[in-house]
Structure formats: C-alpha cells, structure tokens
Amino acid sequence: MSRYIFVNLKRFDISTAHAGVNRLAPIQRWASTIVSALEKGLAQVENLPKDMGFPIFFPEAHLIAASQAKNPQASHPVEIGCQSVHTHDTQSGRNFGAFTTSLTANAAIELGCAWTLIGHSEQRAKLAAMYQLAGCDGSQFIHEILNQQVRQAIAAGLKVLFCIGEKTDEVDRAKEVLTEQLRHGLKDIDPSQIVLAYEPIWAIGPGKTPPSAEKIREIAIVVKNLYAAPLVYGGGLKKENAASIGAIAELDGGLIALTRFSGEIGFYPDEYLEIVRTYCEGVNNL
Numbered sequence: 001m002s003r004y005i006f007v008n009l010k011r012f013d014i015s016t017a018h019a020g021v022n023r024l025a026p027i028q029r030w031a032s033t034i035v036s037a038l039e040k041g042l043a044q045v046e047n048l049p050k051d052m053g054f055p056i057f058f059p060e061a062h063l064i065a066a067s068q069a070k071n072p073q074a075s076h077p078v079e080i081g082c083q084s085v086h087t088h089d090t091q092s093g094r095n096f097g098a099f100t101t102s103l104t105a106n107a108a109i110e111l112g113c114a115w116t117l118i119g120h121s122e123q124r125a126k127l128a129a130m131y132q133l134a135g136c137d138g139s140q141f142i143h144e145i146l147n148q149q150v151r152q153a154i155a156a157g158l159k160v161l162f163c164i165g166e167k168t169d170e171v172d173r174a175k176e177v178l179t180e181q182l183r184h185g186l187k188d189i190d191p192s193q194i195v196l197a198y199e200p201i202w203a204i205g206p207g208k209t210p211p212s213a214e215k216i217r218e219i220a221i222v223v224k225n226l227y228a229a230p231l232v233y234g235g236g237l238k239k240e241n242a243a244s245i246g247a248i249a250e251l252d253g254g255l256i257a258l259t260r261f262s263g264e265i266g267f268y269p270d271e272y273l274e275i276v277r278t279y280c281e282g283v284n285n286l
C-alpha cells in the first residue's frame, strides 16, 4: 500500500452509562459493527485509490471479534491492529508465556492482527507517569521501551505505525523533539518496516485547533528527511480539514480517532466514511 487511513479506536468501546462514547452497539457487538460498517461503506466510496489501506486499532478484548467480522470478499478490506505490544515475547526454550497483563506480538498475530500502534502520545504519557512516580525523568527509558516493542512487533511479523509528536510546551522546539523520538525510538530499525504518524499532542481530541496544512507540510518535510518511511497525519483530522490534508504531497495518509468533536463526541462510521471521501478529493486534486 502507498496510502493509509488509520483509525485508532482508543477506549471507545465504553458506553455512555459508564462515561464513555460508545453509542454504536453493545460491547459484545461493537467491533463487528464497526468492521462491517466500514467495509460496506468503503465499497460505496467513489474514486478510492486502489493502493489505499484501512487499518483499525482496537483494544485487545475486541481483536478476535474484529478479525472474524472481516469479509473476505470486501472490495476494500480493513486490517486489524492492536494498541502496542509487550517488550518481550514467547521464545522456544526461554519464555513460554509468563506475561500476565501484557499483549505480546506473537499473541497479537494469533489474535488476527496485521498491525500494531506504538508510541502513541497516550502510551508515552502512561510510561512517563510511572517514571514521574519514581521521581525521575524517564524520557530516555521510554525511547528504549518503544524501540524494544517495535523490534518485537517486527520479529513477529506485525506492521508498525509509530507515532511521534510534540506537547504544547514543546511547540517551539518541535523539530528537536521529533528528531529525538525518531533517533532513539527507531534506532537501528529498517524504515521499510515502519509507517510514521505525526500527531502534535496539542491538536488531539475535542476543543483543539489542528495546525494548518502549510504547517503540517513543513513538519512532514523535516520528518521525511530524518526517517525515510511513509508518513501520515493525526490530531483533529476531520471533514473540515480532510481535503487540505489530503492535498499535502509529502503525506501518505491520515490517522483518525474521534469523528465528532462536539456534542455527542465519538467515532461514527458514516462520519469516518465522509472524512475518507473528503480526504480522497484532496488526494485526487494533487
């Protein structure tokens, strides 16, 4: 594939009764509802580039249901991905699976995954919070942990979407931050095994203003010079900016989480399809 529209479904399976955003289906049918709606909907989208991939990252509990819901006859099949993998894995004569609470890359493969998402800002924040509790700046260790996870994923045969991005207080030195994340997180990793996602953290989620297409393009040029892998943009990607982001020649796609950022926020398949349609208008105008 040479272009991708990724979806990260974060923890969007939790119903509104428990303060979540799932209004789509009971949790048992949530993943299959999304996979079927997206595959049926993508088949109706006109002028979809043939070389476009549609990976979706689910929480672990939904991986089997999502894989089983895939239609082998779909004209534009979705691919299933997990939200990161463990730093270690099963190995003949060594570890037989003593990994309580962890999803290993070999397990992800057996659960039907083709992809994993590593280095998402919410994963980085979780790791940083642990180091903070220990009273130290763990940034170097976080890069190393992510690097180990990427290695395990590739060894198991997973494709990797590796996220980078600067925080609000890092905007002035964004290039430096991105350089560090790439240099250490992807140390000795072959770029042919990776797709990168640039997600400025200050643009993710409701109530945020994403950067202009010109600003995204500027960063895309920097990132591609640092690491020669396909690059997608995420963080407030929505119908309103999808065409202008699709028209950035240096990008190879997008990463979507919410499709609705106000009111009954959440991920809605029909709105996702509208974003894809609009993004492709931008691509077709290139």
Ligand SMILES: O=C[C@H](O)COP(=O)(O)O
Pocket: 008, 120, 199, 203, 204, 205, 206, 234, 235, 236, 237, 255, 256, 257, 258, 259
């Ligand atoms: O993983 C996806 C990103 O965090 C983007 O989130 P968003 O589309 O809700 O801004």
